[in-house]
Amino acid sequence: MKNIIKTITITVIFSISLFSQNVFERNCLVCHEHFPASLQRMFMSYLKVYSGEITMKAALKGYLKKPDKKLSVMSDLFIDRFGIKDKTDLNDEELEEAIDIYWNLYNVRNKLR
Amino acid sequence: MLVSKNRDISLLLNSEKQSLRRFLTLYIFLVLALISLLSISYYKSQEKLMFSNQRTILSGYATEQVKRLKILHHYFPTKDEYPRDSRFKSAIYDIERVLIFSTLDNNHINLDKVIYRAGNKIHFIKYLDDYYLGAMYLIIEIDEDRSWYKDTILHILALGTIILIILAIFGLFFVRLFLKPMKNSIELLDNFIKDTTHELNTPLSAILANIEMMDQSVMSEKNIKKLARINIAAKTVSHLYQDLTYLVLGHQRISKDEWIDLKELILDRVDYFYILSNSKKISFELDLKEKKILIDPIKIARMIDNLISNAIKYNKRKGTIKIVLREEYLLISDTGIGITSDKINSVFDRYSRFTSSVGGFGIGLNIVKSIVDEYNLKITLNSILGEGTTFKIEFPKESLK
Numbered sequence: 001m002k003n004i005i006k007t008i009t010i011t012v013i014f015s016i017s018l019f020s021q022n023v024f025e026r027n028c029l030v031c032h033e034h035f036p037a038s039l040q041r042m043f044m045s046y047l048k049v050y051s052g053e054i055t056m057k058a059a060l061k062g063y064l065k066k067p068d069k070k071l072s073v074m075s076d077l078f079i080d081r082f083g084i085k086d087k088t089d090l091n092d093e094e095l096e097e098a099i100d101i102y103w104n105l106y107n108v109r110n111k112l113r
Numbered sequence: 114m115l116v117s118k119n120r121d122i123s124l125l126l127n128s129e130k131q132s133l134r135r136f137l138t139l140y141i142f143l144v145l146a147l148i149s150l151l152s153i154s155y156y157k158s159q160e161k162l163m164f165s166n167q168r169t170i171l172s173g174y175a176t177e178q179v180k181r182l183k184i185l186h187h188y189f190p191t192k193d194e195y196p197r198d199s200r201f202k203s204a205i206y207d208i209e210r211v212l213i214f215s216t217l218d219n220n221h222i223n224l225d226k227v228i229y230r231a232g233n234k235i236h237f238i239k240y241l242d243d244y245y246l247g248a249m250y251l252i253i254e255i256d257e258d259r260s261w262y263k264d265t266i267l268h269i270l271a272l273g274t275i276i277l278i279i280l281a282i283f284g285l286f287f288v289r290l291f292l293k294p295m296k297n298s299i300e301l302l303d304n305f306i307k308d309t310t311h312e313l314n315t316p317l318s319a320i321l322a323n324i325e326m327m328d329q330s331v332m333s334e335k336n337i338k339k340l341a342r343i344n345i346a347a348k349t350v351s352h353l354y355q356d357l358t359y360l361v362l363g364h365q366r367i368s369k370d371e372w373i374d375l376k377e378l379i380l381d382r383v384d385y386f387y388i389l390s391n392s393k394k395i396s397f398e399l400d401l402k403e404k405k406i407l408i409d410p411i412k413i414a415r416m417i418d419n420l421i422s423n424a425i426k427y428n429k430r431k432g433t434i435k436i437v438l439r440e441e442y443l444l445i446s447d448t449g450i451g452i453t454s455d456k457i458n459s460v461f462d463r464y465s466r467f468t469s470s471v472g473g474f475g476i477g478l479n480i481v482k483s484i485v486d487e488y489n490l491k492i493t494l495n496s497i498l499g500e501g502t503t504f505k506i507e508f509p510k511e512s513l514k
Contacts, residue, residue, distance in 0.1 A: 044186060051244035052209035108246050112195045112214045 023094050024101035037078060043106035045073040053107075057099050064088045064095060132295070136288055144280045151276075152269045159265040164228050164235075167255070171228070171237035174201050174253050179241060186245035201255050205248035213247055217254045224250050233257050310357040317354055320347045345388050352422055359415050360476055368409040368487070375404040375413070376438055382417045383436070386425060394431040401438040406508060408488055416484045419477035420445045420504055427502070443506045451498035460494065 032039050050056035063071050067084045088095060181196035182205070195214050196203075204215035210224055219231040228237050231254075239251040324344050329337050383397055390397065406413065424434045424447035432448040452460060461482040485492045489509050496502040 040190065044189060047247040048186065048244050050208070051247045051249045052207040052211060055208055056247075108189065109211075109213055111190060112193055112246070 022097075022101060023090070024098040024105075027088075027090060027094075028098055028102065035082065037074070039102070040106050042074070043102065047108065049073050053103060057096075057103060060099050060102075061092075061095055064090075064099075133288060133292065136291065137284065140284045140287075141281075144277060144284070148273045148276055152273060155269060155272075156265055159261060163258075163261045167235055168228055168237065171201075171235070171253050171255065172239070174198070174255075175237060175239035175251055178203055178251060178253065179239065179245070182241075182245040182248060182251070183243070189246065201253050203254065204252040205246060206250040206252070207247045208244065208249040210250070215252075217252065219254065222252060230257060233259070306357050306360065310354065313350070313354050313357075317347070317351055321351060341388060342392075345392055348385070348389060352418060355415065356419065356476055356480055359411075359480055368412065370407050370409055372405050373408055373410055373413055375406055375443070376401045378413065379417060379436060379438060382414065382421055385418075386421050389422075390425050390434070393425065393428065395425055395428050396431075396433050398433055398435040401436065402440065404438050404440060404443075404508075412484045412487070416481050416506075419481050423447075423477055423504075424449070424502075432501075441508060443508075444503060446501060446503040448501045451500055451502055452494075452496040453498055457494060457496065461492075 028039070032042075046056050046060060050059045059071075064085075065088060067087060069079055069084055072079060072084065090098065178196060178198070178201075185192055185194075185196060195216070197216060202216045202218060204217045204220075204222070205213045206222070206224065207213055217234075217236075219234045219236070221231045222236065223229055223231075224238060226236075226238065228235065230236075233256065234254050235257050237253040237255075239253065241248055241251055320343075324340065324347060327340060329340065332340065379399070379401060383399065421434065421436075424445055427449040428434065428447045429449055434448075435444070435446040437444040437446075461478050482492065484490075485506065491507040491509075493505045493507070494502065495505070
């Protein structure tokens with residue numbers, strides 16, 4: 001009986017914590033947390049190449065839907081070590097939402113002083 | 114058509130003055146246009162030179178700032194302080210021309226130019242190859258050194274004035290050169306009149322004296338008529354002679370002013386012109402009040418003679434001449450051909466005639482005007498084409514007696 005209660009409690013806590021996360025945290029942060037290159041550094045690499053918000057978001061969306069070594073902004077060394085990510089299984093709406101969250105989290109604007 | 118003619122009569126004719134005025138206006142306009150063009154061109158070249166000098170300095174600042182942006186890009190967000198420099202202000206814009214960060218004082222940005230003036234600042238745009246912090250455009254701003262502007266304006270004013278003076282001297286030289294033939298013609302005509310006048314004196318005096326001496330009581334009716342015609346012709350020539358004498362010598366003569374009974378003088382002159390006016394069946398209507406005026410007797414006689422003679426000359430056959438004399442003014446009207454509006458302005462010019470079909474030199478009204486001006490009188494002219502002309506002479510208040 002004690003074991004059943006414990007299992008239910010753990011399941012409920014896990015479910016609550018899982019559903020309290022947003023689409024970016026659920027689908028991106030989970031894996032990227034384990035990479036040596038942080039999401040901030042990756043963001044800066046994208047920014048250095050694509051500059052503007054619309055341009056960068058479009059490039060990121062295109063890459064995530066169809067990952068390609070030629071399109072990656074990461075170094076060859078990084079790609080050789082970790083490879084190219086799998087094609088995203090998020091739909092357009094979820095993907096755009098995740099990218100918007102990513103942009104708002106790491107965006108340079110309003111953070112310079 | 115009422116025209117007030119109170120300007121001075123000088124040796125230059127109106128047409129000559131007009132030509133001079135038109136030429137000088139056109140010349141000054143062209144000279145100013147030329148100086149303006151040269152000034153704009155000089156100003157632009159000086160501005161270009163200033164930008165060229167500043168560009169070298171600004172390019173150096175931009176390179177330094179790019180290096181700082183690169184470092185900040187690398188350490189962001191650990192370091193988040195935008196790089197500043199006491200020598201200049203700067204701003205960064207992304208590829209979509211959205212502002213990332215700015216320390217500029219003047220935010221009127223033109224990203225399509227490399228260097229330009231914004232108020233009292235100079236902006237220099239640097240295009241980044243690597244978009245550090247997402248920046249594609251880096252704007253460097255410095256205060257504009259206005260010393261070049263002051264120097265340029267001073268140069269323009271100094272050089273412009275010198276060029277204007279030189280060209281004005283050339284202009285005057287050209288004007289004199291162009292007007293010389295016109296002046297020569299007038300001088301020639303004046304000299305001709307002077308010589309002719311001199312030669313007319315003796316024979317004319319002889320004719321007039323002999324007409325007066327002739328005993329008409331022993332003449333037949335036919336001969337009396339012939340003598341009257343000779344008298345008219347001789348008086349016409351005499352009138353012309355007096356005008357020419359006045360014109361040639363009148364200005365050199367010192368005026369001897371005395372109180373003249375104008376009514377008496379007009380009656381005398383009307384009587385003098387009776388035979389002449391009668392030849393055209395012109396009648397006089399006189400409405401004269403007492404009026405005395407302090408004036409040279411020869412000059413007032415020339416003035417009245419010329420106005421009456423004019424009224425006879427340009428009148429219709431069987432016309433009327435109306436003379437009204439009041440304390441304030443004198444009116445002499447005819448029922449003649451009138452004057453067209455385009456000729457009204459030049460009727461008082463020397464050698465100006467209403468029509469070529471009537472004889473004369475066109476000096477009568479010029480003499481009238483010179484006397485009017487000398488005695489501060491005012492002459493106005495009212496003319497209706499085909500109906501007649503009225504000359505009005507207004508006396509100044511101080512001469513009213």
